[in-house]
Amino acid sequence: MLHVKIPTRKEVIEEEKSKGKRIAAVYPIHYSRELFRAFNIQPVEVWGPPKTDTRKANAHLQSYICSVVQSGLSFYLEGYLDIVDLIVVPHSCDSLQGLGSIFKDFIKPKQELVTIYLPREKNKENVEFLANELKRIYKQLSQLCGFEPDNERLMEEIKTEEEIDTLVLKFYKSRGNLPLSSREFYTILRSREYLPPDKFKSILEYALLHASKGKLKKTGIVLSGLLPEPMDILDVIDDMDAFVAIDDMACCMRRVYEEGNSSDPFERMAERIVNGPPDPTKGNSFDERFEFIKSLVDLTSAKGVIFYNVKFCEPEYFYHPILKEKLGKAQIRSLIIENDINEPLPQQTITRIKAFIEMIRELS
Numbered sequence: 001m002l003h004v005k006i007p008t009r010k011e012v013i014e015e016e017k018s019k020g021k022r023i024a025a026v027y028p029i030h031y032s033r034e035l036f037r038a039f040n041i042q043p044v045e046v047w048g049p050p051k052t053d054t055r056k057a058n059a060h061l062q063s064y065i066c067s068v069v070q071s072g073l074s075f076y077l078e079g080y081l082d083i084v085d086l087i088v089v090p091h092s093c094d095s096l097q098g099l100g101s102i103f104k105d106f107i108k109p110k111q112e113l114v115t116i117y118l119p120r121e122k123n124k125e126n127v128e129f130l131a132n133e134l135k136r137i138y139k140q141l142s143q144l145c146g147f148e149p150d151n152e153r154l155m156e157e158i159k160t161e162e163e164i165d166t167l168v169l170k171f172y173k174s175r176g177n178l179p180l181s182s183r184e185f186y187t188i189l190r191s192r193e194y195l196p197p198d199k200f201k202s203i204l205e206y207a208l209l210h211a212s213k214g215k216l217k218k219t220g221i222v223l224s225g226l227l228p229e230p231m232d233i234l235d236v237i238d239d240m241d242a243f244v245a246i247d248d249m250a251c252c253m254r255r256v257y258e259e260g261n262s263s264d265p266f267e268r269m270a271e272r273i274v275n276g277p278p279d280p281t282k283g284n285s286f287d288e289r290f291e292f293i294k295s296l297v298d299l300t301s302a303k304g305v306i307f308y309n310v311k312f313c314e315p316e317y318f319y320h321p322i323l324k325e326k327l328g329k330a331q332i333r334s335l336i337i338e339n340d341i342n343e344p345l346p347q348q349t350i351t352r353i354k355a356f357i358e359m360i361r362e363l364s
């Protein structure tokens, strides 16, 4: 166990505001943090949050919309985002696209509304499309903030994010040597969702200083899905003398982008997202996703994969049958479970996770 003090979202918002920065509430999944930072805007991501009372959102949403969007809208309607200056809604999936439209056409928030259209698949045309989309957002932010950061400033922020992505990969690779529970590991990793880069970097560096030489002698699991909420799943895994060795989650590993190549800042930001790890919401192929998950299993010697799927998340559902089949053929066991980020983990799900871990341990 490490004693790392991580500021809360509220503390970060208050501190950054006192420095004259604007705050952007950013809905999932992909966007360029660096573009907002170049305008002195601190992104604070809204992944739900879990355990939100969603009654206010129900008036606007169909009952089959996922709990991430239900909570995200309720959180706004309850007034918790009154303090922010911008609302950013990437069009990651149909549900988030719907949320963007609800904001634009019905709620009409007092804050600046920024939407981001994300292309599907890795190719040159899509890099160009996204670079143009980021230029459009740049113009919108320039009008809001009253200044235009130059290319040098944009590149400075891009390089900072690239450095942090490299450090995050190091953190993942050291996972087996870190004296952290799965909950502690993901609490640190996910603080990137709202911390300024220098603060996040110093927390990671501090944690890495405590990496030991001996590896954790526990059963490693790859966790896939949107986000580890409710976080009780991490405790259930740890209680079985296992641990999350690495993940394929939208809030974490799927957003650890490679360095871009271009010297044009907009193209570089676009390259990083388009060429990043495969993600259902980016329309990557079954093979790409299978190869990526298999590479995570190989890297960590994990014994199985758990797909922790948010109920009604269609982009994730679409891949499961084929991925499960491909993993099975590669002798990699997997389990698919559903979650609602606002509800406790059902006992039946806990039992299935425990039985799965026992089974993969016996077979390995």
Ligand code: SF4
Pocket (backbone or CB within 6 Å): 028, 066, 067, 068, 069, 092, 093, 094, 095, 096, 226, 281, 310, 312, 313, 314, 315, 316
């Ligand atoms: S959980 Fe799935 S459906 Fe819901 S916002 Fe995320 S990607 Fe979209």
